[in-house]
Amino acid sequence: MNTLQESNIILNVASEDKDAAIKRVGNKLVENGYVEARYVEGMLAREESMTTYIGNGVAIPHSMPEYVQHILHSGIVIAQYPDGVDFGNGNVANLVVGIAGKGEEHMEVLSKIAIVCSEQENVDKLVNAKTAREVIEVVEQGEDL
Template sequence: MKQELFNESNIQLNLAPEPKSAAILRAGELLRKNGYVQNEYLEGMAKREESLTTYVGNGVAIPHGLPDYIPYILKSGLVFLQYPEGVDFGEGNTAYLLIGIAGKDDEHLELLSTIALVCQDEENVTRLKQAASKEEVLEILAGGDV
């Protein structure tokens, strides 16, 4: 995966449990802090979750903004948040991994499909849930050529 899309500064491990809205905001803040999005994109991420859950199954959620908020994306990127105790996404769904994405043009579709391939493999998800270092996360996601 390209260094500018995803690197160690985009990874947070061993986060304490928090409400879904706070976890999504945390992902958005990390995207903003690392120069991928403007502040308004965070509102788009919250609104996206209100209209349709970003929980995709297998203990993974992929928060991202509504299409109306694409103008607030400065460049494509993704962030990775690991919650060992999980985040309640409602309806009995618990996300242990949040992968926040911001895709400029159609790059987000490519990002989503790559992430989906890595995360559909339960072994990869288990390894990501248990990853003790940022290097390990990069290595696992690079295995999917993210």
């Protein structure tokens, strides 16, 4: 199963609160067969304990360790919020990237997406992408940096 495919990209989402944004990407992980529904609870619990906002207008919600048994396959869902999502403390995310990594892949998936999003230029391209294909191309090119 491919980690990032076009059905995992949600473009042009209207601004909503961070819990709704986390549920949106989490439910898309469920819908596309990457995780069981309980994984989304773990994503919300993680956000309560520590923000998943990483800077550059990006948040990467993922689950608490005790929920990893609910991961079926590694997956990434990217939601684009042109008007942003308030993650608190003045942090506004224009990209909310839900991830689920099976076993050792968890850190690999997280670090790949973090590396891509550490470049403001890549984030800008992702926020301005008009198609799911464009999003995937930016992520794949970024992985080769």
